[in-house]
Amino acid sequence: MVANSLSRRVNSDLRAMLAGLSLLDDGSLLAKLQVKPMWxxxxxxxxxxxxxxxxxxxxxxxxxxxxxxxxxxxxxxxxxxxxxxxxxxxxxxxxxxxxxxxxxxxxxxxxxxxxxxxxxxxxxxxx
Incomplete structure (x- = not known):
């Protein structure tokens, strides 16, 4: 993936949500999200x-x-x-x-x- 302002924004947003990020061998990005009720x-x-x-x-x-x-x-x-x-x-x-x-x-x-x-x-x- 070519880095641009949109891809950097998505990565920082995912980190802010405490997502687990992994870079796979094929160059794709895997995000693991844990959903927790807000209350x-x-x-x-x-x-x-x-x-x-x-x-x-x-x-x-x-x-x-x-x-x-x-x-x-x-x-x-x-x-x-x-x-x-x-x-x-x-x-x-x-x-x-x-x-x-x-x-x-x-x-x-x-x-x-x-x-x-x-x-x-x-x-x-x-x-």
Missing amino acids: VGQIKSKQLMDETLGTRLRQVKNGETLDFGINCEGVLCFRGRMCIPKDNDLRQSILLEAHSSFYAMHPGGNKMYRNFEKLYWWPGLKR
């Missing part, structure tokens, strides 16, 4: 303010529960799914993203719920 930090900070989830965090730290745990990002999870604090704005933004984003496929409510429940949990989620 993980919000979930983590709001879990600390949520009374119920704060209790669960303490139980996990004391080894008193097996259903709850902390993932590699430090987020409290219930059976591997992120526990969403009782914050209506946060829950609505997550639901809106799952339902309306460019990356979401919406073949039906039940299918969307089954995909959604693999990642997130809160009491009354299905309702």
Whole structure:
């Protein structure tokens, strides 16, 4: 590839997104991107303010529960799914993203719920 202002811009943009860049033998550039929901930090900070989830965090730290745990990002999870604090704005933004984003496929409510429940949990989620 001949270096020009556009190729340099793309490379710097990819590095800014913490993409893993590799130059292959044929001269092509391979970018590995890791997608992470933008609200993980919000979930983590709001879990600390949520009374119920704060209790669960303490139980996990004391080894008193097996259903709850902390993932590699430090987020409290219930059976591997992120526990969403009782914050209506946060829950609505997550639901809106799952339902309306460019990356979401919406073949039906039940299918969307089954995909959604693999990642997130809160009491009354299905309702």
